[in-house]
Amino acid sequence: MINFNFENYTKLIFGKDKELTVGQEVKKFSNKILMHYGGGSIKNSGLYEKIVASLKEANVEFIELSGVKPNPRLSLVREGIELVRENKIDFILAVGGGSVIDSAKAISLGANYDGDVWDLFEKGKNFEGSCVPLGVVLTIPAAGSETSGGTVITNEDGGYKRSTGHRTMRPQFAIMNPELTYTLPDYQTACGACDMFAHILERYFTNVENVGLTDRLCEGAMKNIIENAKKVLENGNDYAARAEIMLSGTIAHNDSLSMGRIGDWASHDIEHELSGIYDIAHGAGLAIIFPAWMKYVYKHDINRFAQFANRVFDVEIDLKDLEGTALKGIEALKNFFKEIGLPVTLEDANISDDRLEEMAEKRTENGTVGNFVKLNKEDVLNIYKIAIK
Ligand code: NZQ
Ligand code: ZN
Numbered sequence: 001m002i003n004f005n006f007e008n009y010t011k012l013i014f015g016k017d018k019e020l021t022v023g024q025e026v027k028k029f030s031n032k033i034l035m036h037y038g039g040g041s042i043k044n045s046g047l048y049e050k051i052v053a054s055l056k057e058a059n060v061e062f063i064e065l066s067g068v069k070p071n072p073r074l075s076l077v078r079e080g081i082e083l084v085r086e087n088k089i090d091f092i093l094a095v096g097g098g099s100v101i102d103s104a105k106a107i108s109l110g111a112n113y114d115g116d117v118w119d120l121f122e123k124g125k126n127f128e129g130s131c132v133p134l135g136v137v138l139t140i141p142a143a144g145s146e147t148s149g150g151t152v153i154t155n156e157d158g159g160y161k162r163s164t165g166h167r168t169m170r171p172q173f174a175i176m177n178p179e180l181t182y183t184l185p186d187y188q189t190a191c192g193a194c195d196m197f198a199h200i201l202e203r204y205f206t207n208v209e210n211v212g213l214t215d216r217l218c219e220g221a222m223k224n225i226i227e228n229a230k231k232v233l234e235n236g237n238d239y240a241a242r243a244e245i246m247l248s249g250t251i252a253h254n255d256s257l258s259m260g261r262i263g264d265w266a267s268h269d270i271e272h273e274l275s276g277i278y279d280i281a282h283g284a285g286l287a288i289i290f291p292a293w294m295k296y297v298y299k300h301d302i303n304r305f306a307q308f309a310n311r312v313f314d315v316e317i318d319l320k321d322l323e324g325t326a327l328k329g330i331e332a333l334k335n336f337f338k339e340i341g342l343p344v345t346l347e348d349a350n351i352s353d354d355r356l357e358e359m360a361e362k363r364t365e366n367g368t369v370g371n372f373v374k375l376n377k378e379d380v381l382n383i384y385k386i387a388i389k
Pocket of ligand 2: 143195196198199268282
């Protein structure tokens with residue numbers, strides 16, 4: 001285990017009807033806020049009215065910015081930054097999923113930054129100041145952005161999807177009522193399950209030794225996602241299963257599973273090129289890329305892959321053929337993604353192979369990706385090729 005600091009200050013407010021407390025929670029920070037949301041799901045579900053009523057009851061003034069798209073766009077972030085500055089807003093409330101939260105985070109970062117916010121993504125510039133504080137009402141368990149210190153934004157100019165983080169970017173609170181996820185289409189539920197699973201895998205595949213506790217925690221969390229993802233897809237109103245999945249999404253990405261480890265993150269980086277160019281849902285992109293990445297790198301540590309197969313998918317360990325055990329684990333993961341209705345190849349997602357070279361080039365223009373195995377352009381291209389069919 002390596003040395004680490006763990007800090008995650010986001011307050012979780014979890015359970016039935018908790019969204020009704022949003023006015024009180026916001027009031028602790030501000031009397032005038034920006035309320036940020038997506039394309040309409042919160043109006044269709046009736047959540048919007050509840051939030052507005054709670055804010056009014058707490059005498060919190062709010063202006064609204066809606067229209068966040070999945071794979072949130074830089075142009076709306078820039079609009080939000082202007083709104084926050086013009087109206088002297090000192091708190092942002094994100095109501096929605098990872099895209100809404102990430103857009104709110106980028107606004108909260110850019111509003112106090114004396115320059116173009118994209119520089120903080122693309123050029124990796126440092127920002128010494130603080131973000132405008134924000135809070136979240138979560139409607140889809142997936143990205144884990146409700147407690148993470150990062151944001152991922154797409155610049156429409158060139159189709160660049162890039163991330164950045166800041167020590168003050170974690171939300172102050174995250175309101176999480178599993179009932180708010182009953183209205184999710186099955187496909188979004190499945191994409192969310194894959195994304196949270198991938199957040200654990202990124203942490204699981206590490207070169208750091210003696211990480212027994214976090215290995216076991218990762219494996220338990222993955223097994224629990226497999227079990228409950230199937231349950232929520234059978235019955236979308238199963239509160240117990242929805243609650244398990246919602247909490248899993250947070251645990252997967254709140255950094256508790258990466259204590260003392262170094263994660264990989266190549267699959268996320270490689271997927272972001274797909275989302276950036278083809279606007280595919282991030283979780284679906286990961287269902288295609290992760291098994292391909294595994295097939296490409298498993299020989300780097302066959303024991304770890306065999307352990308994954310055995311402990312997560314109950315594949316019997318064959319001591320005479322550990323490679324076979326490892327490969328069965330990768331196949332089992334692919335089958336799980338298929339079973340919950342996700343594409344597992346580029347062909348499944350109707351993505352042709354004519355821009356693979358371009359994506360590999362873009363991804364590696366600032367150097368290699370990944371930590372478990374460091375991948376150059378050729379490697380990334382090979383992974384895209386494995387993912388074709
Ligand atoms: O826009 P609305 O109308 O709200 O519809 C959304 C959207 O179309 C819909 N939806 C959300 N809650 C719903 C609902 N529909 C019905 N009922 C509900 N309760 O679902 C669609 C997808 O929403 P989105 O926010 O895009 O999904 P998700 O939470 O999966 O977020 C994905 C984004 O998060 C980024 C991804 O890259 C992607 O852009 N990530 C952010 C991370 C972070 N900041 O730490 C980490 C992750 O790795 C991830 O990369
Ligand atoms: Zn992700």
